[in-house]
Amino acid sequence: MMAYENEGFEDMESLVLHDDGNNNKSPKSNGGANGRDGNQRHYPLSSPVPFAEILITEDADAFIHSSSSHNSFNSFLEPPSYAEAVFRSFDGDHAKQTNDHGSVSTSVPSSSSDYLKISVTDPREEEDPVAGGNTYTTYLITTWTNLPDFNGTEFSLRRRFKDVVTLSDRLSDSYRGFFIPMRPDKSVVGKQVTQKQEFVEQRRMALDKYLKKLAAHPVIRRSEELRVFLQAKGNLPLAKTTTVASRMVDGAVKLPNQLFGNGEPIESAKGGGDLLKIFKELRQSVTYGWGATKPPLVEEDKEFMEKKMKLQEFELALGNVSLQAESLVKSQQDIGETMGQLGLAFVKLTQFETKEAMFNSQKLRARDMKNIATSAVKASRLYRELNAQTIKHLDKLHDYLGVMLDVNSAYSDRSNALLTVQTLVSEVSTLNSRIEKLEAVAFKVFGGDSSRVQKIEDMKETMRVTNEAKNHAVREYERIKENNKMELERLDNERRDDFIGMLKGFVVNQAGYAEKMASAWETVANETSNYAKSCR
Amino acid sequence: MITTQRSPTGGGGLQSPRSPSSQPPFLSVSVTDPAKMGNGVQAYISYKVITKTNFPDYQGPEKIVIRRYTDFVWLRDCLFKKYKGIFIPPLPEKSTVEKFRFSAEFIEMRRQALDSFVNRIALHHELQKSEDLRTFLQADEQTMERARSQDTGIFKRKPADLMQIFRDVQSKVSDVVLGKEKPVEETNPEYEKLKRYIFELEDHLAEAQKHAYRLVKRHRELGQSLADFGKAIKLLGACEGDALGTAFSELGAKSEMLSIKLQREAHNLLMNFEEPLKDYVRAVQSIKGTIAERANAFRQQCELAETIKLKEIDLNKLRLTRSERMLDAEHEYEELKAEGEEATRRFETIVRLMNEEIVRFQDEKTQDMGLAFHEFAKGQARLANGIADAWRSLIPKLDSLSSS
Numbered sequence: 036m037m038a039y040e041n042e043g044f045e046d047m048e049s050l051v052l053h054d055d056g057n058n059n060k061s062p063k064s065n066g067g068a069n070g071r072d073g074n075q076r077h078y079p080l081s082s083p084v085p086f087a088e089i090l091i092t093e094d095a096d097a098f099i100h101s102s103s104s105h106n107s108f109n110s111f112l113e114p115p116s117y118a119e120a121v122f123r124s125f126d127g128d129h130a131k132q133t134n135d136h137g138s139v140s141t142s143v144p145s146s147s148s149d150y151l152k153i154s155v156t157d158p159r160e161e162e163d164p165v166a167g168g169n170t171y172t173t174y175l176i177t178t179w180t181n182l183p184d185f186n187g188t189e190f191s192l193r194r195r196f197k198d199v200v201t202l203s204d205r206l207s208d209s210y211r212g213f214f215i216p217m218r219p220d221k222s223v224v225g226k227q228v229t230q231k232q233e234f235v236e237q238r239r240m241a242l243d244k245y246l247k248k249l250a251a252h253p254v255i256r257r258s259e260e261l262r263v264f265l266q267a268k269g270n271l272p273l274a275k276t277t278t279v280a281s282r283m284v285d286g287a288v289k290l291p292n293q294l295f296g297n298g299e300p301i302e303s304a305k306g307g308g309d310l311l312k313i314f315k316e317l318r319q320s321v322t323y324g325w326g327a328t329k330p331p332l333v334e335e336d337k338e339f340m341e342k343k344m345k346l347q348e349f350e351l352a353l354g355n356v357s358l359q360a361e362s363l364v365k366s367q368q369d370i371g372e373t374m375g376q377l378g379l380a381f382v383k384l385t386q387f388e389t390k391e392a393m394f395n396s397q398k399l400r401a402r403d404m405k406n407i408a409t410s411a412v413k414a415s416r417l418y419r420e421l422n423a424q425t426i427k428h429l430d431k432l433h434d435y436l437g438v439m440l441d442v443n444s445a446y447s448d449r450s451n452a453l454l455t456v457q458t459l460v461s462e463v464s465t466l467n468s469r470i471e472k473l474e475a476v477a478f479k480v481f482g483g484d485s486s487r488v489q490k491i492e493d494m495k496e497t498m499r500v501t502n503e504a505k506n507h508a509v510r511e512y513e514r515i516k517e518n519n520k521m522e523l524e525r526l527d528n529e530r531r532d533d534f535i536g537m538l539k540g541f542v543v544n545q546a547g548y549a550e551k552m553a554s555a556w557e558t559v560a561n562e563t564s565n566y567a568k569s570c571r
Numbered sequence: 572m573i574t575t576q577r578s579p580t581g582g583g584g585l586q587s588p589r590s591p592s593s594q595p596p597f598l599s600v601s602v603t604d605p606a607k608m609g610n611g612v613q614a615y616i617s618y619k620v621i622t623k624t625n626f627p628d629y630q631g632p633e634k635i636v637i638r639r640y641t642d643f644v645w646l647r648d649c650l651f652k653k654y655k656g657i658f659i660p661p662l663p664e665k666s667t668v669e670k671f672r673f674s675a676e677f678i679e680m681r682r683q684a685l686d687s688f689v690n691r692i693a694l695h696h697e698l699q700k701s702e703d704l705r706t707f708l709q710a711d712e713q714t715m716e717r718a719r720s721q722d723t724g725i726f727k728r729k730p731a732d733l734m735q736i737f738r739d740v741q742s743k744v745s746d747v748v749l750g751k752e753k754p755v756e757e758t759n760p761e762y763e764k765l766k767r768y769i770f771e772l773e774d775h776l777a778e779a780q781k782h783a784y785r786l787v788k789r790h791r792e793l794g795q796s797l798a799d800f801g802k803a804i805k806l807l808g809a810c811e812g813d814a815l816g817t818a819f820s821e822l823g824a825k826s827e828m829l830s831i832k833l834q835r836e837a838h839n840l841l842m843n844f845e846e847p848l849k850d851y852v853r854a855v856q857s858i859k860g861t862i863a864e865r866a867n868a869f870r871q872q873c874e875l876a877e878t879i880k881l882k883e884i885d886l887n888k889l890r891l892t893r894s895e896r897m898l899d900a901e902h903e904y905e906e907l908k909a910e911g912e913e914a915t916r917r918f919e920t921i922v923r924l925m926n927e928e929i930v931r932f933q934d935e936k937t938q939d940m941g942l943a944f945h946e947f948a949k950g951q952a953r954l955a956n957g958i959a960d961a962w963r964s965l966i967p968k969l970d971s972l973s974s975s
Binding site: 345348349352353355356358359360362363365366367369370373374376377380381383384387391393394396397399400403404406407410414531532534535536538539542543545546547549550552553556557559560563564565566567 | 764768771772775776778779781782783785786789790792793795796797799800802803804806807809810811815818819822930933934936937938940941942944945946947948949951952955956958959962963965966969970972973
């Protein structure tokens with residue numbers, strides 16, 4: 036009753052599980068002498084491997100993760116990271132596209148005539164030469180360039196994170212109003228980095244990305260500060276101040292000294308109390324952000340306000356898209372995983388039915404199952420690859436969220452500069468009215484109080500100085516406004532190009548992988564079409 | 572609806588001289604139109620069962636009755652009791668979660684499973700002759716209810732009881748395999764192999780079904796993500812304005828459209844792939860019930876054989892002593908021998924039937940699975956093509972944007 040038939044067994048032997056790690060490897064035909072397997076089916080996964088081997092290599096986790104060379108697959112699970120993963124480009128056209136929009140790519144910017152390429156590698160622990168016993172990590176900064184500002188075309192030196200902080204501060208000082216890329220955080224917030232090694236590697240990647248962004252900025256790449264950082268060995272000259280508020284106080288207070296070389300700070304009639312008031316005002320403006328300042332309603336500013344609001348809306352929408360994009364990637368990842376697990380379950384079933392086969396119908400079923408298993412496993416892999424590419428594209432969104440922070444910072448520069456102007460303007464007017472009051476009194480009292488006259492003279496001098504400071508501040512403000520405007524134009528253009536590239540890459544990618552999946556499934560559908568006809 | 576065509580030359584009790592020889596006998600059934608009846612805790616779903624047939628005992632050509640889930644359970648229990656050795660088609664489980672009892676999806680899944688159930692019975696060359704089947708398909712509601720309540724007294728087989736039998740059989744088989752118990756079990760190596768096969772098969776199938784169910788869920792999740800993503804992209808497009816903004820909006824719209832395709836495919840996957848797999852699992856579990864019945868029959872046969880032997884010894888003793896009880900003892904002995912023959916016959920019937928059934932089962936499952944695989948592959952291909960088309964349609968516009 037239980038007949039054991041041997042025919043048609045050979046084609047069971049080559050189960051498609053072996054991952055050759057390459058999308059486009061030429062297919063090897065499954066064994067089997069019958070015509071069924073005669074048509075060309077491009078299964079990169081297929082190879083004539085006897086069944087027995089599957090038992091050894093088969094392990095759900097290992098299978099699903101082993102053949103992947105995509106670091107990003109695992110690193111995706113973290114909040115948006117700047118992981119530089121090894122991606123296989125889906126098509127050459129796409130690969131070129133992302134390289135053209137330079138801020139996060141590793142290759143040269145679009146104009147090939149001049150280039151500035153920076154890389155951060157080789158973290159190493161070093162002993163502090165000054166405070167013996169302390170150690171810190173240094174990174175090798177290598178530069179390739181043909182810009183005339185530099186001495187030579189290829190050079191490198193080692194820098195520590197503190198140096199990067201210094202660079203960033205100096206750039207903020209010198210390039211107010213520009214959309215300066217933000218440096219990496221000092222501490223790692225929210226990520227579970229327990230190992231020093233992991234932390235150092237993350238920091239290295241973040242630094243690499245940061246310097247590349249600096250190199251991509253048309254103005255900053257030519258800056259003295261960057262050049263010194265990249266080329267001049269030895270300690271970087273420190274930035275003067277580290278907090279915005281204190282910087283503002285400094286600026287408001289020291290400007291006249293810088294101009295006239297006085298050693299003493301300004302003394303208003305009220306003395307130290309005024310400085311405190313200025314400090315408080317400035318601190319409040321920084322804390323409360325843009326809204327706290329009320330610039331004079333000049334026509335140009337209306338345009339600025341509109342632009343500002345639009346950018347805020349944009350930032351919100353962008354943040355939302357970024358969130359949904361992450362969720363999309365997660366869903367793609369999940370479906371790929373489950374598809375893989377389903378495929379594996381069918382592989383096991385196929386082996387089981389084949390091993391235990393007592394009837395021809397079982398062997399037939401096993402063959403059908405094998406095809407399904409193969410396609411499911413293949414689809415699973417396609418989903419994984421698709422995801423890696425999707426992450427790469429949608430990463431642009433995260434980059435622009437970062438840029439929005441830079442923009443905010445530039446707008447802060449502008450507000451603060453305006454506040455300085457307004458503060459100084461009111462200072463001047465206060466001084467003026469005081470002088471007038473004193474003069475009025477002096478006029479009434481005859482006989483010239485010599486001390487009072489002296490006081491008036493001193494005040495007049497102070498007011499003159501303050502007025503000069505005010506003029507300087509006004510010029511500074513105008514300068515920052517110009518920088519803002521220029522940067523906004525640059526941002527608009529770059530963003531447009533970047534987003535078009537991102538959309539196109541995303542869409543081409545999705546379409547391409549979907550086509551591949553469709554073709555794999557269509558093959559199986561055709562192979563099983565006889566069941567559909569016989570049944571209904 | 573599946574019709575069954577039986578050749579006039581094939582043996583069958585339903586072949587009557589009265590049926591027109593030009594038309595071969597057929598019995599075609601369908602379960603449709605679920606409707607909610609009653610309110611609150613008492614509420615249940617009723618189904619229309621439509622029978623089209625030319626069987627002589629049936630009210631032809633068409634008869635419609637209203638049945639509920641417990642009626643199907645009654646039918647299954649009757650068949651299980653009366654057709655030992657045959658793999659009775661499986662029924663969908665009772666719903667354990669109150670919340671989903673009346674969800675459209677659950678009702679549809681159940682209807683499909685009930686339709687399969689009745690059709691398989693109608694197609695089975697033995698089961699289709701059953702009186703109980705005829706009652707089920709033809710009797711009015713009161714008769715049905717009476718039949719249902721009668722049998723609860725005599726032969727009460729709740730799913731829980733069946734589960735207990737399965738567990739007993741399972742533990743007995745594993746005990747045998749592990750050599751723990753000295754069994755009153757057959758020592759037929761081919762049968763042992765079959766039992767092991769059935770048990771292992773269930774595990775494998777259950778795992779595949781689990782992943783299939785998860786895959787349905789993943790489709791739904793991906794659909795939701797695409798919808799959310801599409802909406803967000805549209806909002807971003809509104810910020811951008813001009814041609815780029817339009818491009819964003821179109822992308823968002825495509826994303827939302829694909830979300831709908833995914834939900835549809837999820838449903839298709841559930842009904843045409845996951846459910847057939849689940850059905851396969853249930854079928855294997857039903858076979859375990861038959862295995863248990865066979866074990867019972869074997870045990871009865873053995874026990875009777877033991878009893879007969881003892882009775883014979885007893886009888887011979889009485890014969891020697893010429894006791895007056897000898898006549899009675901002889902009488903009893905003859906009765907026992909008849910019973911023993913009956914038990915042996917029953918057991919052998921089960922064995923014969925099972926051997927036929929396993930072939931039929933394997934064929935049926937190859938067909939069922941082949942179709943399920945076909946639907947799965949077709950659905951995935953359709954979905955993937957839809958996705959590819961949607962995204963591809965955006966490329967020309969994006970190209971024109973980048974060149975401008």
